[in-house]
Amino acid sequence: MSKKEYKLEAKELNAYYGGFHALKGINIAMEEKTVTAFIGPSGCGKSTFLRTFNRMNDYIEGFRVEGEILLDSRDIYDKKVRVDELRKEVGMVFQKPNPFPKSIFENVVYGLKIQGIKKKSVLEEAAERTLRQAALWDEVKDKLQKSALALSGGQQQRLCIARALASQPSVLLMDEPASALDPISTAKVEELIYELKKEYTIVIVTHNMQQAGRVSDYTAFFYIGELVEYSKTKAMFTSPKDTRTQNYITGRFG
Ligand SMILES: Nc1ncnc2c1ncn2[C@@H]1O[C@H](COP(=O)(O)OP(=O)(O)OP(=O)(O)O)[C@@H](O)[C@H]1O
Numbered sequence: 001m002s003k004k005e006y007k008l009e010a011k012e013l014n015a016y017y018g019g020f021h022a023l024k025g026i027n028i029a030m031e032e033k034t035v036t037a038f039i040g041p042s043g044c045g046k047s048t049f050l051r052t053f054n055r056m057n058d059y060i061e062g063f064r065v066e067g068e069i070l071l072d073s074r075d076i077y078d079k080k081v082r083v084d085e086l087r088k089e090v091g092m093v094f095q096k097p098n099p100f101p102k103s104i105f106e107n108v109v110y111g112l113k114i115q116g117i118k119k120k121s122v123l124e125e126a127a128e129r130t131l132r133q134a135a136l137w138d139e140v141k142d143k144l145q146k147s148a149l150a151l152s153g154g155q156q157q158r159l160c161i162a163r164a165l166a167s168q169p170s171v172l173l174m175d176e177p178a179s180a181l182d183p184i185s186t187a188k189v190e191e192l193i194y195e196l197k198k199e200y201t202i203v204i205v206t207h208n209m210q211q212a213g214r215v216s217d218y219t220a221f222f223y224i225g226e227l228v229e230y231s232k233t234k235a236m237f238t239s240p241k242d243t244r245t246q247n248y249i250t251g252r253f254g
Pocket of ligand 1: 017020022040041042043044045046047048049060
């Protein structure tokens, strides 16, 4: 009998900022082409955990992990893993849209150029494909050479999503991707997440419970560094098992 393969897994994961124990014995397994929402009160470790999946915390002095993070059953903290390759496979979108002060086109193809891809037709094809995927193509196709900074916040965030998709990742990590956006732009990003999960495995940190309910298949509730509860989103919101989860989702704290 073959063992079920997950896209992403954490096994007995502990994380520390120096002497501070930020993540405590986390176990989770996420299926391919699903959306998982991380929820929980401020400071409970959601972003720290999200960033372990592409080793974004490596830059922080004193940060270390124990346990395993598996991508397609391979340990991404193994010494043989090339972090630049990992980050191509596991793309990331941040809370505040952070386009470079360059043209729309240059933003999307930035990662490809760093990889040494120079051919114009390849770059143009990639730009169109990812801008279409990010539901931005129709709005920018006539001004690709204009500055990305002239776009609205919502457009900038979709541009950052296009930029993350250009290196053809299989996983997309999103750290509160809509919290700086207006309601219409938020709705667009949520629709986009729904479309993108046909091709990508998505993990999203959100403070917005309605958003978790709308976009995610599974929800993980964190509390002071622990993963308290992890289940199908519908089940978590209708019948949470732990009283801490119940208190949080009914707005009693956080
Ligand atoms: N660079 C750092 N150095 C030291 N401690 C940190 C660092 N980053 C985060 N922490 C601590 O780790 C804990 C978890 O932080 P994290 O940002 O992961 O929480 P979070 O749940 O994402 O919070 P929020 O919802 O406010 O963004 C917090 O106590 C925080 O103070």
